[in-house]
Amino acid sequence: MKLPFRSVLLAISVITVPAAFAGSYPLGVELFGGFDMPLVQEDVGSGPMYGISVRGHVISIFHAQLVFRGSSQGDKDESITPIGAPSLTETLQGGSLTGFGLNVLLAGKKPALVWPYGFIGISTNSFAPGQRDKETLLGTSWGGGLAVSLYRNIVYADANASLLVMPIENNSASRKNLQIGVGLMYMFQIPMK
Amino acid sequence: MKRRLPFILFIATAAFLAWGLSGCLISGVFTIDYAFHDDIHSSSSPTLDAWGRGYVDLTENATYNDHKDKLKGIESLCIVMDVENHLDQNVSGEIWIAYDSYDSKSEVMQHGTRIFRGIALGPNEERHLGCGDIQDILENLDAFEDAVKVGRFWVYGFGNEDEYDVTFSHIVLIMAFAAGL
Numbered sequence: 001m002k003l004p005f006r007s008v009l010l011a012i013s014v015i016t017v018p019a020a021f022a023g024s025y026p027l028g029v030e031l032f033g034g035f036d037m038p039l040v041q042e043d044v045g046s047g048p049m050y051g052i053s054v055r056g057h058v059i060s061i062f063h064a065q066l067v068f069r070g071s072s073q074g075d076k077d078e079s080i081t082p083i084g085a086p087s088l089t090e091t092l093q094g095g096s097l098t099g100f101g102l103n104v105l106l107a108g109k110k111p112a113l114v115w116p117y118g119f120i121g122i123s124t125n126s127f128a129p130g131q132r133d134k135e136t137l138l139g140t141s142w143g144g145g146l147a148v149s150l151y152r153n154i155v156y157a158d159a160n161a162s163l164l165v166m167p168i169e170n171n172s173a174s175r176k177n178l179q180i181g182v183g184l185m186y187m188f189q190i191p192m193k
Numbered sequence: 194m195k196r197r198l199p200f201i202l203f204i205a206t207a208a209f210l211a212w213g214l215s216g217c218l219i220s221g222v223f224t225i226d227y228a229f230h231d232d233i234h235s236s237s238s239p240t241l242d243a244w245g246r247g248y249v250d251l252t253e254n255a256t257y258n259d260h261k262d263k264l265k266g267i268e269s270l271c272i273v274m275d276v277e278n279h280l281d282q283n284v285s286g287e288i289w290i291a292y293d294s295y296d297s298k299s300e301v302m303q304h305g306t307r308i309f310r311g312i313a314l315g316p317n318e319e320r321h322l323g324c325g326d327i328q329d330i331l332e333n334l335d336a337f338e339d340a341v342k343v344g345r346f347w348v349y350g351f352g353n354e355d356e357y358d359v360t361f362s363h364i365v366l367i368m369a370f371a372a373g374l
Contacts, residue, residue: 040221043269043369080226080273082363090273090324090367092224132269132328169265173220173371 026111027190028055030158032183036071036097039163039176044094044129045074049179055105063105065119070098071179073129095132097177099125099139099164111187115147115156125166127175137166137175147185156185220373222268225256229364233350235286236358245350246294247364252344263373267338270331271324271367278314279358286312286359289349290340301349306336310353324367341368 029052036049051069058064073094081087101123108115121141128134145160164177227249235245251257278284291305311330314320340346350361 042224043222076224078224078226078367080365080367081228082273082365083228083230084232085275085363088273090271090365092269092271092324092367092369129269168268169371173222173265173373175222 026056026187028111028156028185028187029053030055030156030183030185032069032158032160032181034179034181036073037178037180038073039178041175041177043076043092045076047072047074047094049181051181053103053183055103055185057109061106061109063107063117065103065105065121066101067103067121067123068098068100069179069181070096071177073097073127093129095127095129097125097127099123101139101141103141111149111153111156113149113153115149116144117147118144119162121162123164125164127166135168137168139164139166141165143179154187156187158183158185220263220265220371222369222371223256223260224367224369225251225254227251227254227257227366227368229348229366232360232362233348233364234360235350235352237352237354237356245359245361247348247350248294248345249348249366250345251341257344260370260372261342261344264342265371265373267334267341268369268371270334270337270369272309272327272364273321273323273367274364275319275321275362276312276314277319277360277362278317279360280356281316282354282356283316284314284357284359285310285353286314286357286361287351287353288361289351290337291347291349292340292343292345294347295349298349298351301351305347305349306333308333308337314359341370 031052033050035046037046038044049069049071053065053067055063055065075094076092078090078092080090101121103119103121105117105119107117123139125137125139127137141162141164143160143162145158147156147158150157159182161180164179166175168175229247231247233245233247287307287310289301289305289307291301295301309330309332352359
């Protein structure tokens with residue numbers, strides 16, 4: 001499923017329009033890295049993950065976050081024993097998983113020294129296994145994290161974990177990935193008025 | 194409207210969670226490998242020993258048996274094997290599947306489905322084919338998926354040329370399939 005341009009625009013609007021009413025507004029821009037671990041997937045392995053996100057407050061405890069992430073899906077070695085021949089190892093190539101999504105964060109309204117949050121999200125994901133055709137998969141995410149201020153509630157260290165669930169086979173099964181990331185976030189003060 | 198927004202977002206979140214958790218969460222992708230019991234020796238002048246076919250019974254595999262009732266689809270397929278051309282000329286091999294046993298190439302072509310072709314072999318060449326060699330020439334995976342769901346089927350090997358004599362040996366199917374738990 002492709003994420004249409006209007007949806008992207010809407011997502012950006014969700015962040016920026018409420019901010020216009022706020023007078024002055026911080027946007028948290030984060031660079032992060034970590035690991036992607038496929039769950040109950042015997043055909044791909046774990047791999048590194050990287051990405052960038054932009055978050056902003058919407059209303060009450062709700063914040064919106066745009067996320068782009070990429071990850072490598074590790075190779076998997078399959079040990080096979082042909083009848084009448086020695087055992088051998090065949091490598092199933094992992095490939096890559098990239099995604100672009102929108103998360104709704106539940107967190108304190110204002111940046112704090114210690115700033116925990118939970119989130120749910122929706123994303124469009126490009127799954128490109130090494131030896132198969134590329135697939136576009138709609139994904140949902142659940143997770144949480146903890147941001148800790150390093151400097152005056154402007155620079156944060158952030159750690160988070162999320163479960164990405166991507167339905168396959170007409171929504172009758174799914175690929176699930178546990179994604180753990182740590183990052184550095186900078187709060188940009190955006191004067192809106 | 195502004196006061197109602199948190200409530201609307203809460204309801205939307207709950208609905209989203211319910212949708213996301215329904216149906217597909219308790220599932221996974223599993224791999225199985227199935228080694229053929231016999232080689233497939235296929236010749237344009239078939240004899241009792243050289244009529245190229247092999248029987249696949251996936252129910253011999255414990256992982257398949259654990260999940261066959263909740264099998265949702267094939268995520269990937271790989272066939273590992275050794276191929277040998279016994280003639281002093283080029284040959285191109287292909288593999289077909291069918292649910293029944295047939296005694297002629299024409300019957301197989303009438304009732305079966307080709308799952309790949311294009312194994313090019315030089316004169317008297319012997320090659321090992323791995324996943325990377327086969328992946329790009331696979332075809333009709335929907336038919337193969339149906340056969341995997343049934344669990345038992347015949348596999349036939351042929352040459353494309355009028356005259357051929359090929360042995361497909363040490364064959365192992367490696368499949369990744371999606372299934373419920």
